[in-house]
Amino acid sequence: MTTYKRGQIVLVPFPFTDFSTLKQRSALVLSPTAYNRKQNDVIIVAITSQLESYKNRKDVYRIDGQEQRDSGLPRPGIVRPDKITVVDQRLIRRILGTLPQPTVDRIAELTARAIGYMRA
Numbered sequence: 328m329t330t331y332k333r334g335q336i337v338l339v340p341f342p343f344t345d346f347s348t349l350k351q352r353s354a355l356v357l358s359p360t361a362y363n364r365k366q367n368d369v370i371i372v373a374i375t376s377q378l379e380s381y382k383n384r385k386d387v388y389r390i391d392g393q394e395q396r397d398s399g400l401p402r403p404g405i406v407r408p409d410k411i412t413v414v415d416q417r418l419i420r421r422i423l424g425t426l427p428q429p430t431v432d433r434i435a436e437l438t439a440r441a442i443g444y445m446r447a
Contacts, residue, residue, distance in 0.1 A: 331369050331416060332360045334431040336398045338420040341373055342412060353398075353423060355406055357435055363416070372438060373410035374400070381405045386441065388434050390426070399424030408437035 331337065335356045340349035356363070358370035374390070381387045391403035398404075400423060426434075439445045 328416065329419075329422075330360065331356050331358075331363045331419065331422070332425070333357060333363075334426050334428060336374070336400060336423040336426065337369075337371070338423060339371065339414055339418055340420075341371075341410075341414075351420070353400060353404065354412075355426065355431070355434060357411075357431075357438060367415055367417075368413045369416055369419070370411065370413050372434065373407045373412075374404045375407060376400075376402055376404050378403060378405060386437060388430070388437060390430075394426060394430060397424050398426055406434050406437075408434055409441040411438060411442070 333356055336353050337356060339354050341352045341354060342349050353374040354371035355374060356369050356371055363369050388406040390398055390400060395403050
């Protein structure tokens with residue numbers, strides 16, 4: 328079985344918040360690699376391509392330029408740190424690419440703020 332690494336962008340069926348359906352989308356693996364090696368699940372946050380909806384928000388992270396190319400995303404995207412879920416690793420369709428560690432750290436910080444772990 329593949330060991331997914333923190334910072335990888337993966338393609339996965341992501342649930343809507345009401346669990347009515349799943350949508351195939353890209354997501355960022357946030358759980359530590361050591362955790363992923365021992366568990367069947369990974370912790371991910373959603374990525375959307377709906378840039379216009381988030382253009383003035385400071386609580387999201389925009390992936391574009393070189394980061395977009397390295398991430399494997401076909402177009403710029405917005406990481407939604409407030410859209411956290413846990414998925415079975417077997418549901419991951421494929422790895423698209425990887426984000427640099429400073430970017431992953433920033434997104435982890437935004438995620439911590441989204442759940443009230445850190446103050447804004």
